[in-house]
Each structure stands twice: as structure tokens, then as C-alpha cells.
Amino acid sequence: MESPRVGNPPRQFGVVEDGGVLMFNIIVLAEDEPVIGQVVQVALERAGYIVFWRTNGIDAWDSIQSSTPDLVILDQMMPGLSGLQVLSKMHATAETRRIPVIMATSKGHKSDIVAALKGGAADYLVKPYGMAELVERVHRILEPGALGKPSQDPRSIPRSS
Numbered sequence: 001m002e003s004p005r006v007g008n009p010p011r012q013f014g015v016v017e018d019g020g021v022l023m024f025n026i027i028v029l030a031e032d033e034p035v036i037g038q039v040v041q042v043a044l045e046r047a048g049y050i051v052f053w054r055t056n057g058i059d060a061w062d063s064i065q066s067s068t069p070d071l072v073i074l075d076q077m078m079p080g081l082s083g084l085q086v087l088s089k090m091h092a093t094a095e096t097r098r099i100p101v102i103m104a105t106s107k108g109h110k111s112d113i114v115a116a117l118k119g120g121a122a123d124y125l126v127k128p129y130g131m132a133e134l135v136e137r138v139h140r141i142l143e144p145g146a147l148g149k150p151s152q153d154p155r156s157i158p159r160s161s
Helices: 034-046 057-067 083-091 110-118 131-142
Strands: 013-015 021-023 026-030 050-054 071-074 101-105 123-126
Touching (some): 026 034, 026 057, 034 050, 034 131, 050 057, 057 071, 057 083, 071 083, 071 131, 083 101, 083 110, 110 123
Parallel strands (some): 026 050, 026 071, 071 101
Antiparallel strands (some): 013 021
């Protein structure tokens, strides 16, 4: 099955009421199960995120490299490259090693969880999981100050006085 394709646009900006600039976070979702992928994509988009959903590890890795997302959500068992293989490639590449990753998979053995966390995953969810829980974990990871992120986004453009 070919991955759903949406062009990877540059970061999108919107103006905040006080004249500041609002940035939308980009998430690459790697999930080969169509129903799960659609449900997760809709939940994250409703929460205000831009989501690039890919159905295999190779397409996910290509999107990670081309869009430099703010967060990656990886299934472990996917065609092409597994979630752990994508995670390993991310941590071996200077441009992607600091992007947080949530592993969201049906592999729930302690050894799987430990391997993903040792490999650099910021969080690990075992299927089935609720959309509210996933969205909350995404918010927690992407909020300013989380995981060593600066409390003010250095990419935002300050309001002119």
C-alpha cells in the first residue's frame, strides 16, 4: 500500500491576536494500519497539529528528513523499516537526533519498551491506546520547557514595537 501523500510545506505561520506569530507543530506519523492511521491523524489535526501520515518506515524516514518535524510517532512493526530502525537512523543523523519520538505500538514487552527508550524514544504507548491520552502526551512533549526545549520558541518572530 502506498503512503498517503501530502506535500511537505514549509512551517506555516499565523498571526496571534496580540500581533505575535503562532507556529503550528508538524508531526510525522508512521502507522501501517489504515484505520489507526486515520483516527490518529484526525485526532492530532483537531488538536491543532499538521500531520504527515506515512504507512511504511521508508516513506516516514523520507518525510522526517524533508520536513524536519517537531515530533515523530512511530509504529514498531512496519514495512520497509521498523520503528526502531527509523529511530536509529534519526539518532545517527545530526539534523534529526533531537526530534522527540513517541513509539506507539502493539509490542508491549518490557524488553521492547526498554529498547525503544534506550534508542532515544521520549515516550512509549502500547496499543490499544486512547486518542485523548496520545494527544495529551504529544502536548506534554511539545510544550515549551519540555524535554529541554526553551521556554520561548526561538523560531517565533517577535512582535515589533
